[in-house]
Amino acid sequence: MNLDKSISYINGVGPKIQEKMEKLGIYSVRNLIYFWPRTWQDFSKYRPIAGLRLDDEVILKVKIKSVEEKRSHKKWMSIIEAILVDEHEMEIKAIWFNQTFLKNVLKVGDEWLMLGKVGWDFKAKAKTFTPTQMEKEPIIVPIYHETTGVTSKFIRKIIRPILMQNDLLEDYLPDEILKKEDLARLIDAVRQIHFPKNNETLRYAKKRLAFDELFLISLRFLTIKKELQQNVAPEMSTDENLLKDFVGKLPFKLTDAQRKTAWEIIKDLTRTIPMNRLLEGDVGSGKTVVAAMAAIVAIKSGYQVVWLAPTEILANQHFQNVTKILAPYNTRIGLLTGANKKADLINDNLIIGTHALIQKNVEIPNLGLIIIDEQHRFGVAQRAHLRKQKSDIVPHLLSMTATPIPRTLALALYGDLDISIINQMPEGRQKIETRIVEPEDRDKAYDFIENEIAKGRQAFVICPLIEEKESEIEKDVFESERKSVVKEFKKLQEQIFPKLKIGLMHGKLKSNEKAEVMEKFKNKEIDILVSTAVVEVGIDISNATVMMIEDADRFGLAQLHQFRGRVGRGADQAYCFLFSASQSAKTKERLEAMVDCFDGFELAQKDLELRGAGEIVGLAQSGLEDLKMASLTDTVMLADVRRVAEEIVEQGLEKYPLLAEKLKEFEVERHLE
Numbered sequence: 001m002n003l004d005k006s007i008s009y010i011n012g013v014g015p016k017i018q019e020k021m022e023k024l025g026i027y028s029v030r031n032l033i034y035f036w037p038r039t040w041q042d043f044s045k046y047r048p049i050a051g052l053r054l055d056d057e058v059i060l061k062v063k064i065k066s067v068e069e070k071r072s073h074k075k076w077m078s079i080i081e082a083i084l085v086d087e088h089e090m091e092i093k094a095i096w097f098n099q100t101f102l103k104n105v106l107k108v109g110d111e112w113l114m115l116g117k118v119g120w121d122f123k124a125k126a127k128t129f130t131p132t133q134m135e136k137e138p139i140i141v142p143i144y145h146e147t148t149g150v151t152s153k154f155i156r157k158i159i160r161p162i163l164m165q166n167d168l169l170e171d172y173l174p175d176e177i178l179k180k181e182d183l184a185r186l187i188d189a190v191r192q193i194h195f196p197k198n199n200e201t202l203r204y205a206k207k208r209l210a211f212d213e214l215f216l217i218s219l220r221f222l223t224i225k226k227e228l229q230q231n232v233a234p235e236m237s238t239d240e241n242l243l244k245d246f247v248g249k250l251p252f253k254l255t256d257a258q259r260k261t262a263w264e265i266i267k268d269l270t271r272t273i274p275m276n277r278l279l280e281g282d283v284g285s286g287k288t289v290v291a292a293m294a295a296i297v298a299i300k301s302g303y304q305v306v307w308l309a310p311t312e313i314l315a316n317q318h319f320q321n322v323t324k325i326l327a328p329y330n331t332r333i334g335l336l337t338g339a340n341k342k343a344d345l346i347n348d349n350l351i352i353g354t355h356a357l358i359q360k361n362v363e364i365p366n367l368g369l370i371i372i373d374e375q376h377r378f379g380v381a382q383r384a385h386l387r388k389q390k391s392d393i394v395p396h397l398l399s400m401t402a403t404p405i406p407r408t409l410a411l412a413l414y415g416d417l418d419i420s421i422i423n424q425m426p427e428g429r430q431k432i433e434t435r436i437v438e439p440e441d442r443d444k445a446y447d448f449i450e451n452e453i454a455k456g457r458q459a460f461v462i463c464p465l466i467e468e469k470e471s472e473i474e475k476d477v478f479e480s481e482r483k484s485v486v487k488e489f490k491k492l493q494e495q496i497f498p499k500l501k502i503g504l505m506h507g508k509l510k511s512n513e514k515a516e517v518m519e520k521f522k523n524k525e526i527d528i529l530v531s532t533a534v535v536e537v538g539i540d541i542s543n544a545t546v547m548m549i550e551d552a553d554r555f556g557l558a559q560l561h562q563f564r565g566r567v568g569r570g571a572d573q574a575y576c577f578l579f580s581a582s583q584s585a586k587t588k589e590r591l592e593a594m595v596d597c598f599d600g601f602e603l604a605q606k607d608l609e610l611r612g613a614g615e616i617v618g619l620a621q622s623g624l625e626d627l628k629m630a631s632l633t634d635t636v637m638l639a640d641v642r643r644v645a646e647e648i649v650e651q652g653l654e655k656y657p658l659l660a661e662k663l664k665e666f667e668v669e670r671h672l673e
Contacts (some may be wrong), residue, residue, distance in 0.1 A: 002167055003009050004028035014049050020149045022141050032159055036209070037142035037152075038627050040202065043113040044138035049090035050650050052127060055109055060129065067106045082106055084129065086234070090262060090288075093121065094129045096433035111136060137411075140196045156194075172662040173212075176666070177644060181461055184208040202485045211641060216666045218645040218652075221416040222662070226649050227275065228416070231394040233274035234368040236301035238266055246296055250289065257424035258654050260288045263371045269297055269369070275396035275445060280405060281422035282600035283394045283565025284429060287400050288318070290422070291371050292325045296400055299331055299349045301369025303395075307352040310374045312511045313518055318373070319352045326350070336362075339511035367395045374401055402565070403558050405604055423601070432547075432568040434576040434595045445577050448495055452499060453527045457572060459546035461530045462563055464554035488550065489530040497528065505531035533559070535566060542570035552578040552594075553587040557607040561600050586610065 007026055008018050026032050040631070046061040062084035070079040080096040080103060094114070096102055115133035118300035133141070142150045171178070171186040178185065183193070189208035243266075247254060254262075261279060270277035281287040295305045307322070311313040319335045326333065334343030336353035343351050345364050351357065399417060437445050449459050463485045485506050493502040503526035505517050514534075520526045522539060529535070533555075547567045552560060560578070568574030578591050593606050630637065653660045 001029060001168065003028065005029050007032060010157050010162070012154075017149060017154075020147050023147050024145060024150065029162065032155075033162060033194075034210070035144065035155070035159075036193060036633050039143045040116060040196065041133070041141040041143055043067050043115070043135045043141065043200065044136075046113060049084075049086045049092050050088060052092070052118045054118055054120055054127070055239045057116070057579065058118065059113055059115050060084065060086060060092075060515070061113050062092075062111070063111050064106050064108050064112070065091065065109060067103060069100065069103050080106070081365070091126075092127055092129045094131055095119075096131065107618075112136065114483050131458070136300075140199065140202060142194050142196075156515040159194055160307065163194060166459060170658065172656075172658040173215075174656055181211065181640065181644065182207075183211055187330055206629050209238070209628075210634075210637060213627050213630040214641040214647060215637060216663060218641050219648060219659075219663060220667065222645050222649045224614065224655060225416040227234070227326075228276055228394070229273050229276050231271050232392065233394050233396050234298075234301070234303055236269040236297055236368065236396075237271045237299060238270055239300060243293070245360065246293060246329075250325075252426060255286065255290070255424040255426055257625070258286050258290050261420040261422055262293050264295055264418075265290065265294045268418075269294065269301075269396055274394045275398065276417050277398055277429075278419050279398060279400045280420070281400070281402060283562060283571060284401050284425065285402075287402065287422060287428055288321060289325065291373075291398060291400060292322050295322070295350055295371065296326060296329055296331070298324075298369040298396070301368065304364050304366045305350045305369045305371065306357060306364060306367060307350060307371045308373065308393075309352065309354055311534070312339060313355055313514055313534070313539065314373065315352055315354050316340075316515060316518075317407060321420050321537055321540070322350070322352065337445065368393075369396045369398065372399045372565065374403070402601075403604070405601075416432055430568055430573055432565065432574045432576050433599050434578065436552075436578045436580070436591050439552075440579065442579070445548065445579075448550065448575070449528070450497065450500070452575075456524075456543075457545040458524065458526070458541060458543050459520065459528045459530060459548060460544060460563070460566055461492065462535070462547070462549045463530065463532055464551045468645040472549065483530055485530060492528060492530060500527040501525065502527065503529045505534055507532060507534050533563075535563075539566050540569055541566065543570070545572050545574045547574070547576040548579070549577065550579050551581070551589055553580040553582040553584075555609065557590055557593060557603045557610075558600070559593055559612070561603050564594070580658065 006015050006018075006028060007021055010029065010032070021027075021032075024035070026035055041059070043059055046059040047056075047059065049062075050174060052058060063083045063086075065083040067080065069080045070081060071077065072079055078098050078100045080099060083091055083095045084094050085091050092115070102422040111134045114129070114131040116129050117136075117258060118126045118128055120126075121128045142152065142156060143644060144155045145184070146152060152556065169187045173183065173186070177183070183189075184204050184207070185207070190206040192201045192205035193209060196205065253514065261281075265275070265277060265279070266278060279287055279290060281290075291307070295307070298305050300622050301488065307318060309318055315335065315337050319333065331349045332344070332347060332351075334345075334348035334351045336343040336345075336351055337357050338354065339355050343353065345362065352363065356362075418531055486504065489502060489504045503517050503521055509517070517529070518528070518539070521529050545565045549555070549560065549563055555563070564576040567576065576594075578594060580587060580591060590606075590610055590654070593603060597603050597606070648656060648659070655664070
């Protein structure tokens with residue numbers, strides 16, 4: 001069968017059903033067979049009738065004691081009632097509406113496994129059972145995402161005959177890998193994921209499909225890394241006296257972790273193989289000064305440097321901070337953003353900017369080093385564009401992120417990058433006191449903020465911003481959230497703190513308006529800044545001591561940690577207040593993790609376990625947003641996948657034509673080309 005054929009060729013799929021299936025993302029036969037179940041109903045796991053609670057959805061193993069057909073007051077409605085008895089001799093009445101055929105199916109004395117919901121008969125004052133599915137054998141039944149008219153039962157019906165065909169799928173993994181890693185053949189895994197014989201074959205199928213999901217991503221990144229290593233990068237020189245002078249002029253002492261990561265980067269710069277390194281560091285760990293050290297090495301070696309930031313606010317801040325750090329070294333520093341064009345692309349040594357630097361007409365003639373801040377905010381193609389200058393020399397690349405990522409996950413996400421981690425904080429940084437504030441204590445929090453401001457300090461108030469994939473929905477949600485920020489701003493300004501100066505920041509402000517607000521906040525012309533997540537990364541206001549986060553449950557732990565890192569950057573004790581109306585136990589567990597833990601990497605691991613990788617980093621750039629079988633908390637699987645991918649790349653992908661073809665398909669499917 002041609003797997004790329006439209007689903008309209010499948011028996012039983014007419015135009016109306018086709019339209020509904022397409023809403024589920026099923027356009028072709030291939031989409032259908034790769035439409036994994038969202039869960040499985042295991043009919044071997046049944047419950048006793050005793051102890052059932054109202055609204056429980058359960059499986060019962062029962063014998064039919066009696067069957068009776070009735071008619072409701074509305075003559076057209078048939079009711080089948082059966083008394084069911086389990087192995088403990090407990091009874092319950094089962095009810096089916098308008099299913100008259102069942103009187104010929106349900107025979108007294110027959111045993112059934114029934115899935116259904118527990119209800120209540122007010123007249124008899126007894127529990128009832130409404131079966132939705134019945135099986136004779138303890139099979140495992142796949143349950144799919146559904147839509148009106150397309151049920152799990154229908155999907156099972158149309159997919160079964162397709163899966164029975166021979167030569168349906170050609171396996172792209174070599175036999176030696178399947179044997180060595182104890183993996184099922186692809187066709188067997190696909191068949192067993194839809195119709196598992198037992199829990200063991202289901203586990204085996206999940207293992208193979210999870211391996212595939214991570215393997216193709218890992219293979220792609222390692223292939224990119226190998227291709228990059230074939231290029232030539234500028235060989236830079238290290239002047240020990242320059243580095244000693246640079247470190248000596250800093251107004252603080254470098255941590256050992258900063259020294260170690262700086263040396264790893266500088267060693268890379270002295271090689272002709274292009275550096276491709278990720279610098280990870282917790283909020284306030286001092287990544288900027290390490291990157292500035294790399295920049296001065298490149299500049300003094302005769303090359304230009306580009307420093308890319310995800311927002312204009314951060315680009316402006318880097319421009320101010322790096323200008324101060326590099327002031328003694330006679331460097332020309334330019335700024336290029338949507339609103340600011342203070343850059344000479346030919347003569348400036350260092351150009352700091354935003355996406356405005358990633359334009360077709362932007363060419364830096366002697367580019368030797370690219371520094372990308374919060375690199376997950378930029379796509380693979382955008383990063384590649386900067387390196388594709390007309391010169392035969394490929395610039396070195398240093399990516400940075402303040403979003404701590406567990407090392408195993410970082411390898412999966414950024415498999416083409418070497419990783420350096422700053423895991424130490426500078427001396428003197430105080431722990432930010434973090435509290436969950438109950439609704440009844442809100443006024444006390446407001447009083448506390450007012451007292452802090454009376455001491456000459458400042459505060460942030462953060463309101464949530466939800467991101468949706470569909471652009472139109474995104475606009476609507478964005479507007480409503482923006483209004484909620486405006487509403488909070490007005491409430492604080494008019495009702496809570498009428499005597500204080502309140503500022504407003506959100507993503508819809510123009511660039512010059514954002515810059516103006518931040519400048520006022522920095523100059524203490526604003527006491528409280530009410531903002532969306534636009535201030536999440538890199539904002540440095542040393543006088544701010546209070547971070548108040550509304551609806552904290554709407555953010556991941558890593559993001560909350562980023563917000564918290566916006567305060568406590570000066571000498572004064574800082575505080576973070578978390579507000580949430582949610583009563584869920586999971587929310588409480590997450591927020592309590594913020595109170596107890598101040599290590600970003602530890603929090604990121606917790607976030608990964610509780611919410612998944614999508615909450616930690618922008619996964620749309622990695623291919624990991626579509627993971628359905630793999631778990632990024634499975635460190636053993638991640639390590640195995642990377643090891644196998646490294647072996648394949650080392651031997652040469654050309655030895656495995658089926659795998660090479662699959663990798664091309666994968667890149668096109670995920671728009672990663």
